[in-house]
Amino acid sequence: MTIARPTRAWVFVALALSINIIDPQLARMVSKPQVSWAAAFDLAVVVPALYFWLVVRSGIQPIATMLPLCLLALFRATWVLPGSSMMRPLLGAGVEVAAIALVITRTRRSLRQTQGGDVLERIEAVLLTFVRLPQVAAIAAGEVVVLYYAFATWRRKPEAPAGMQAFSIHERSGTASLFGVFAAISAIEVPLLHLMVMRWNSTAAWVLSAMGAYGGIWMLGMSRALVLRPVLVGNGELLIRSGILWTVRVPLERIASIHQGGGSWGRRSVLVVCGASQTAETRRSALLRLCPGSDPNLGIEFSEPVTAAGMFGIRRRVTRVALAADDPIGLERAVNANR
Numbered sequence: 487m488t489i490a491r492p493t494r495a496w497v498f499v500a501l502a503l504s505i506n507i508i509d510p511q512l513a514r515m516v517s518k519p520q521v522s523w524a525a526a527f528d529l530a531v532v533v534p535a536l537y538f539w540l541v542v543r544s545g546i547q548p549i550a551t552m553l554p555l556c557l558l559a560l561f562r563a564t565w566v567l568p569g570s571s572m573m574r575p576l577l578g579a580g581v582e583v584a585a586i587a588l589v590i591t592r593t594r595r596s597l598r599q600t601q602g603g604d605v606l607e608r609i610e611a612v613l614l615t616f617v618r619l620p621q622v623a624a625i626a627a628g629e630v631v632v633l634y635y636a637f638a639t640w641r642r643k644p645e646a647p648a649g650m651q652a653f654s655i656h657e658r659s660g661t662a663s664l665f666g667v668f669a670a671i672s673a674i675e676v677p678l679l680h681l682m683v684m685r686w687n688s689t690a691a692w693v694l695s696a697m698g699a700y701g702g703i704w705m706l707g708m709s710r711a712l713v714l715r716p717v718l719v720g721n722g723e724l725l726i727r728s729g730i731l732w733t734v735r736v737p738l739e740r741i742a743s744i745h746q747g748g749g750s751w752g753r754r755s756v757l758v759v760c761g762a763s764q765t766a767e768t769r770r771s772a773l774l775r776l777c778p779g780s781d782p783n784l785g786i787e788f789s790e791p792v793t794a795a796g797m798f799g800i801r802r803r804v805t806r807v808a809l810a811a812d813d814p815i816g817l818e819r820a821v822n823a824n825r
Contacts, residue, residue, distance in 0.1 A: 498540040502533050506562060513566040522566055530556075530563040547616070550591075554584040589613060589630050590638060605645065606631050606715075606730055624799030631730050632707035635714060642714060650720035653817045655728065655810060656712040659780035665709035672702030717811065719820040726786070726807055728776040733795045734807060738825045742789040744818050747782075772805040782808035784817060 509525035534556045541547050561577040564570040592612045593605065610627035617623050646652035656662040676698035683691035711729040718725040724741060726734040774794050775782060791803040811817045 494540040494544045495546050498536055501536050501540075505529060505533055510566050519568070522568060526563040526567040526570075529566065530559045533559050533562075550588055551616070554581055554588060557581045557584055586630055586633055590634055593634070604715075604725070604727075604733070605634060606733065609634065621799045628730070628797040628799075631711070632704055634707075635710040635730065636703050636707035640710075644714050644716050646716065646718060647721075650718040650725070651820050652716040652718055653820070654713070654716045654812045655776070657812045659810060661780075662709045662712040665705045665712070669702045669705035669709065672698055672705060676702065717809070717817060719817065719824055722824070724786075724821060726776065726809065731797055732774065732776060734774070734792060734804070735795075736786075736788060736792050738821065740788050740790060740792060741786060741821060741825065743785075743787045744821050745785050746814055746818065747785055772803060773808060774802065774804040774806070775808045776810065780810045782810050784809045784811050784814040786821075 505528050509528045513522045513525040534552065537555055538549075538552060542549050542552060557577055557580045561574060561581055564574050564577065589609060589612050593608045596608050596612065606627060609631050610623050613623040613626050613630070614620060617626070644652050644654070676695050679698060680691050680695040683694055708729055715727040715729055717727060722738055724736045724738055726732075726736065772791060786807045786809065788805050791805050794802045794804045794807075796802065809817075
């Protein structure tokens with residue numbers, strides 16, 4: 487009897503969960519080296535073998551996914567195998583690096599095959615093929631895209647597919663440069679902080695250093711995303727983007743009006759970089775202010791609500807956007823010319 491592909495995937499999940507729950511419990515209950523080694527073998531070898539047989543051979547996932555899964559299986563096995571705890575940091579880092587490399591590789595392949603596209607949306611789509619849960623895929627995409635823009639984009643130009651005009655939002659405010667400066671400062675401060683804290687507690691020093699380094703990477707990714715993800719006009723739509731924080735995709739026929747100004751919309755908003763204003767008045771008007779480091783100079787109103795997609799799966803319905811564009815006149819003309 488042939489087992490359907492979705493059923494094979496669920497069979498693997500059930501078997502893998504059973505092994506990961508039962509075997510460690512047996513290793514704790516029976517304190518014998520033979521039992522620990524047998525449990526480690528199940529976790530490190532049997533689970534990847536089941537994955538290959540039920541998932542890879544069925545075409546549900548490509549064979550490249552075996553690498554992060556095998557590393558993850560080895561990482562899990564260190565919890566039942568005596569004397570292997572020193573390997574956990576290395577294996578844990580290997581799992582993360584392999585998974586991120588796999589996602590970025592598949593995203594680049596997808597972009598090449600379709601000759602462009604929004605990187606954040608493609609990363610989310612790639613992750614969705616792995617986890618099958620939209621909210622989880624969106625959260626993971628927010629983390630991966632930061633690393634993508636921080637490390638994989640230094641020779642790239644702003645993303646502008648064929649038929650689209652690009653308009654930047656970072657030059658007038660200098661926000662991208664500001665994030666870059668913060669990243670450089672972090673690179674200087676983290677080693678100094680590590681040396682200071684190391685005198686009292688080495689564990690705390692390493693934890694703070696890891697947090698500081700990751701914060702610096704976030705700042706670097708935010709800076710590059712502001713440069714590489716401009717506002718786009720063309721192909722029948724307006725794609726409003728503020729770095730990796732917000733994306734608003736609007737068909738041009740839904741734009742009721744676009745005009746210079748927009749600074750009077752939601753002036754009482756407490757936002758600094760980007761987001762939806764918090765006053766009762768602006769909540770009723772569903773306003774989204776995208777003004778990284780400067781006041782809005784362009785107001786765009788829609789004939790009906792559209793979805794604003796934020797990081798980590800956040801979604802809001804908005805009817806107006808206040809935007810701080812570097813060339814508001816050119817952007818307004820481009821929208822009107824394509825409508």
